[in-house]
Amino acid sequence: AQSVTQLGSHVSVSEGALVLLRCNYSSSVPPYLFWYVQYPNQGLQLLLKYTSAATLVKGINGFEAEFKKSETSFHLTKPSAHMSDAAEYFCAVRFLGANNLFFGTGTRLTVIP
Amino acid sequence: SAVISQKPSRDICQRGTSLTIQCQVDSQVTMMFWYRQQPGQSLTLIATANQGSEATYESGFVIDKFPISRPNLTFSTLTVSNMSPEDSSIYLCSVERDQNTEAFFGQGTRLTVV
Numbered sequence: 001a002q003s004v005t006q007l008g009s010h011v012s013v014s015e016g017a018l019v020l021l022r023c024n025y026s027s028s029v030p031p032y033l034f035w036y037v038q039y040p041n042q043g044l045q046l047l048l049k050y051t052s053a054a055t056l057v058k059g060i061n062g063f064e065a066e067f068k069k070s071e072t073s074f075h076l077t078k079p080s081a082h083m084s085d086a087a088e089y090f091c092a093v094r095f096l097g098a099n100n101l102f103f104g105t106g107t108r109l110t111v112i113p
Numbered sequence: 114s115a116v117i118s119q120k121p122s123r124d125i126c127q128r129g130t131s132l133t134i135q136c137q138v139d140s141q142v143t144m145m146f147w148y149r150q151q152p153g154q155s156l157t158l159i160a161t162a163n164q165g166s167e168a169t170y171e172s173g174f175v176i177d178k179f180p181i182s183r184p185n186l187t188f189s190t191l192t193v194s195n196m197s198p199e200d201s202s203i204y205l206c207s208v209e210r211d212q213n214t215e216a217f218f219g220q221g222t223r224l225t226v227v
Contacts, residue, residue, distance in 0.1 A: 034215055040143050043218035044156075044216075044218040090155065099161060100144075100158050100161065103156040106155050106156070
């Protein structure tokens with residue numbers, strides 16, 4: 001079955017520390033992969049996307065993600081957390097032949113001053 | 114990108130009533146979707162809104178409860194019918210220009226049923 005797994009529903013980091021949010025998917029064929037951010041009372045905003053080009057993808061706000069086919073992973077990182085990064089982050093996957101995106105359960109990032 | 118206007122942004126409704134949510138896009142798009150995001154949870158696809166024909170519903174969602182219209186390539190509505198407190202959620206409109214691009218989202222409609 002097709003699935004998207006985000007490890008850790010809550011992640012807390014200190015301001016200035018590394019941010020690492022994990023995402024794994026189940027598929028033998030590399031899909032299209034996305035990370036979205038949702039701030040309180042807002043819709044989802046695209047952070048970055050992987051569509052079979054470079055495996056290291058750079059996004060907005062200093063975030064980047066690396067596609068690792070052997071690990072079926074697409075983890076999101078940021079070298080130095082900022083208070084404004086506090087939000088909910090969703091990994092999303094478009095599997096081969098699917099019209100819509102499949103979303104992970106989300107990870108709430110808290111940044112501690 | 115696409116600019117999506119979703120209305121209303123929030124509403125409090127009595128059980129047994131219905132609410133229609135509108136989604137307007139600033140340009141023509143191929144795909145339009147409706148998602149539900151229950152409190153503290155991820156997004157669940159309700160249906161794909163098809164222009165000029167009946168929407169395609171996901172398992173667990175039916176047309177009688179969630180009728181959807183899409184009269185053209187820039188507009189869609191979702192109605193939540195005969196509401197109960199279990200329908201309290203955020204409802205999100207999403208659009209895609211084609212199957213190989215990212216999805217854009219409206220701001221969402223926060224529905225509370227009392």
